Amino acid sequence: MIGRDLLGIEDLDRADIERILETAEHMGEIGEREVKKVPTLRGRTLVNLFFEGSTRTQTSFEIAGKRLSADVVNFSAMSSSLAKSESILDTARTLDAMDPDVVVVRHGVAGVPKRIADVLEAPVINAGDGAHEHPTQALLDLFTVSREKGRIDGLTVTIVGDILHSRVARSNIYGFLKMGAEVRVAAPPPMIPPAIETLGVKAFTSLREALDGADVVMALRIQNERLAGSYFPSVREYAATFGLDRGKLRYAKDDAIVMHPGPVNRGVELSHDLADHRPGVILDQVRNGVSIRMAVLYLISGRRPSGGSD
Amino acid sequence: MSRILIRGGRILDPSVNRDEPGDLLIEGGVIAEIAANLEVPGSEVIDAAGAWVSPGFIDMHSHLREPGQEYKEDIASGGRSAVAGGFTAVACMANTHPANDDPAMTNFILDRALRDSPARVYPIAAATMGLEGEVMTEMVALVAAGAVAFSDDGKTITDSGVMRRVLEYSRLVGVPVIVHCEDRALVGDGVVNEGPVSTRLGLPGNPAVAETVHIQRDLLLAEITGAELHVAHVSTAGGVEAIRLARERGIQVTAEVTPHHLTLTDEALLGFDTHAKVAPPLRSRADVRACRDGLADGTIDAIATDHAPHALHEKELEFTSAPPGMIGFETAAAVVLDLVRSGELTPLELVRRMSTHPAQILRRPGGTLSIGSPADVVVLDPERRWTYDPVKGYSKSRNSPWAGETLTGRVVATLVDGRLAYHVDRGILLP
Numbered sequence: 098m099i100g101r102d103l104l105g106i107e108d109l110d111r112a113d114i115e116r117i118l119e120t121a122e123h124m125g126e127i128g129e130r131e132v133k134k135v136p137t138l139r140g141r142t143l144v145n146l147f148f149e150g151s152t153r154t155q156t157s158f159e160i161a162g163k164r165l166s167a168d169v170v171n172f173s174a175m176s177s178s179l180a181k182s183e184s185i186l187d188t189a190r191t192l193d194a195m196d197p198d199v200v201v202v203r204h205g206v207a208g209v210p211k212r213i214a215d216v217l218e219a220p221v222i223n224a225g226d227g228a229h230e231h232p233t234q235a236l237l238d239l240f241t242v243s244r245e246k247g248r249i250d251g252l253t254v255t256i257v258g259d260i261l262h263s264r265v266a267r268s269n270i271y272g273f274l275k276m277g278a279e280v281r282v283a284a285p286p287p288m289i290p291p292a293i294e295t296l297g298v299k300a301f302t303s304l305r306e307a308l309d310g311a312d313v314v315m316a317l318r319i320q321n322e323r324l325a326g327s328y329f330p331s332v333r334e335y336a337a338t339f340g341l342d343r344g345k346l347r348y349a350k351d352d353a354i355v356m357h358p359g360p361v362n363r364g365v366e367l368s369h370d371l372a373d374h375r376p377g378v379i380l381d382q383v384r385n386g387v388s389i390r391m392a393v394l395y396l397i398s399g400r401r402p403s404g405g406s407d
Numbered sequence: 408m409s410r411i412l413i414r415g416g417r418i419l420d421p422s423v424n425r426d427e428p429g430d431l432l433i434e435g436g437v438i439a440e441i442a443a444n445l446e447v448p449g450s451e452v453i454d455a456a457g458a459w460v461s462p463g464f465i466d467m468h469s470h471l472r473e474p475g476q477e478y479k480e481d482i483a484s485g486g487r488s489a490v491a492g493g494f495t496a497v498a499c500m501a502n503t504h505p506a507n508d509d510p511a512m513t514n515f516i517l518d519r520a521l522r523d524s525p526a527r528v529y530p531i532a533a534a535t536m537g538l539e540g541e542v543m544t545e546m547v548a549l550v551a552a553g554a555v556a557f558s559d560d561g562k563t564i565t566d567s568g569v570m571r572r573v574l575e576y577s578r579l580v581g582v583p584v585i586v587h588c589e590d591r592a593l594v595g596d597g598v599v600n601e602g603p604v605s606t607r608l609g610l611p612g613n614p615a616v617a618e619t620v621h622i623q624r625d626l627l628l629a630e631i632t633g634a635e636l637h638v639a640h641v642s643t644a645g646g647v648e649a650i651r652l653a654r655e656r657g658i659q660v661t662a663e664v665t666p667h668h669l670t671l672t673d674e675a676l677l678g679f680d681t682h683a684k685v686a687p688p689l690r691s692r693a694d695v696r697a698c699r700d701g702l703a704d705g706t707i708d709a710i711a712t713d714h715a716p717h718a719l720h721e722k723e724l725e726f727t728s729a730p731p732g733m734i735g736f737e738t739a740a741a742v743v744l745d746l747v748r749s750g751e752l753t754p755l756e757l758v759r760r761m762s763t764h765p766a767q768i769l770r771r772p773g774g775t776l777s778i779g780s781p782a783d784v785v786v787l788d789p790e791r792r793w794t795y796d797p798v799k800g801y802s803k804s805r806n807s808p809w810a811g812e813t814l815t816g817r818v819v820a821t822l823v824d825g826r827l828a829y830h831v832d833r834g835i836l837l838p
């Protein structure tokens with residue numbers, strides 16, 4: 098069962114995920130109406146507690162909340178709590194005193210949403226914590242694949258890029274495995290955690306082998322500045338060996354779809370021709386993100402004893 | 408003359424391999440007699456029925472935080488916490504503010520201990536000035552002031568040339584150099600053991616090889632210098648194996664392991680509990696197995712707590728920013744009794760590693776119940792169950808992963824220099 102909070106895909110089972118995806122289908126219809134608003138969360142306060150900047154995710158949650166008629170408040174706390182000498186838990190307690198109904202947390206360090214959830218009355222949705230999890234991103238990726246392919250079970254999904262530092266990779270690994278897909282990861286060895294196969298994936302250092310027969314290819318964003326020189330020699334060499342282009346994509350199935358959590362470094366993870374090849378899928382991911390976040394807000398807020406279910 | 412009779416216990420004295428029931432009489436601050444059924448009129452009686460009576464525990468590795476971080480701990484609170492855990496003496500690391508790199512600081516710590524602490528306090532001096540790893544400290548003057556060993560602890564000496572000179576020079580004073588072995592470059596930004604758990608948590612991994620590389624370096628330097636090396640808190644199978652091989656080659660090395668590295672794995676971090684964040688990090692099941700085996704077969708000499716108090720607000724920071732360390736005096740005995748219950752150590756061998764060996768490594772009195780020796784004694788009931796609540800404990804800090812847990816084995820009484828310092832029913836009685 099979906100719990101009080103949504104902290105990670107690791108905590109969900111297949112039935113939970115299916116329920117969220119089904120709910121998202123209905124939510125998607127709301128976005129196609131002339132008046133894109135339903136009264137479901139009227140009178141509820143949704144707080145976006147973002148310790149790390151992310152315009153895309155924050156905007157997506159804000160739109161999702163507003164389409165459900167919640168009052169959305171953005172609480173940005175960009176400086177680290179060390180700099181302010183206030184612990185994250187004190188920040189959470191301060192927020193809790195304002196009686197929010199649901200709190201969306203993004204933080205650069207793994208575990209912060211979990212620890213905030215431990216002290217907060219309101220349910221917490223993890224909007225990305227360090228290299229740990231980004232559950233709504235994985236849910237929207239699952240949703241996108243299931244709409245594109247009509248199923249997830251039995252598909253082969255290849256995730257390419259910085260697995261070590263990627264919360265998107267971890268959440269997607271859990272999500273696709275739970276839904277019955279085969280998951281492969283491919284990257285230069287320093288960006289593959291040594292124990293990655295304990296999660297149930299197969300790790301490749303050959304992109305060609307990793308792509309062989311893949312139905313879904315997911316490229317991860319490379320954070321050039323931070324990583325070049327220590328985890329791989331240069332952006333140029335990365336692009337040449339692990340950057341996806343039409344030529345390399347030929348190893349995958351003919352109808353393979355290419356996904357990216359965005360924002361894309363064109364010419365690095367994806368060649369220009371590929372980024373433009375079927376841009377529809379990557380933009381569908383963004384569109385589906387709103388539906389998924391509406392579904393999650395609905396399912397989690399609907400479980401609040403104080404609020405009752407609409 | 409005051410007399411204390413500890414009656415009806417199991418006498419455990421590793422210094423003479425004694426393990427038999429008996430009564431122990433303390434008179435004039437020293438151990439006066441051990442025999443069956445002693446009757447001493449006018450003596451204060453401590454009932455030790457069902458309990459172990461052994462030399463007081465000696466902790467080779469602790470952080471008392473005074474001077475400089477008295478909000479975490481001070482010598483008074485740390486000393487009280489120590490005796491409540493059965494420790495009659497604790498060695499304190501040099502990373503105070505300012506660091507213990509000067510004889511005046513060593514004197515200050517000893518003066519405070521004499522005034523404030525029911526436990527004996529053995530200052531460990533810094534190996535380099537300001538713990539900066541560059542200029543060695545005045546070891547002769549520091550030892551004359553009372554320093555028992557040298558260590559930069561967590562601020563490891565990264566410059567191998569400096570480390571070599573420190574080890575060479577330490578031969579002049581003949582005390583151990585204690586090393587915290589983690590290669591800083593290999594640790595990088597790692598905060599949890601690199602492996603399946605770090606992969607799941609998405610927290611930066613600290614690989615086991617960071618410890619073994621550093622241990623290997625220091626063992627090689629100990630070999631060429633002939634210095635006495637003591638490896639602090641061994642946490643990896645590779646580290647245990649390196650020390651085992653070095654001993655076989657005749658290198659002078661001793662080693663310690665903490666209660667947490669003997670009993671907890673990195674899975675304790677799965678809920679992001681910063682109380683289980685320590686340096687070196689909690690490791691895998693195989694590493695715990697190797698540490699236990701190493702302790703049992705004598706590769707590792709001593710159990711030391713690495714008692715490291717931190718304030719609650721510090722442990723409430725993000726996982727990567729929260730300081731590493733946990734308090735350990737009051738839980739140590741109960742936690743390590745696990746090795747007796749599992750049959751890996753006899754009671755006598757456990758006491759040897761908690762008391763006799765640390766005394767020998769630091770060349771301090773204690774670790775024995777021989778007649779005429781200062782009466783530093785602990786009475787430990789190995790079966791008594793209790794729930795640990797750090798709020799009711801004596802440390803100023805509460806950062807323990809065992810908070811709220813029911814533990815088996817509790818200190819009944821601790822005597823320092825023949826005086827009752829702690830009794831489970833009466834609390835702290837000294838100074």
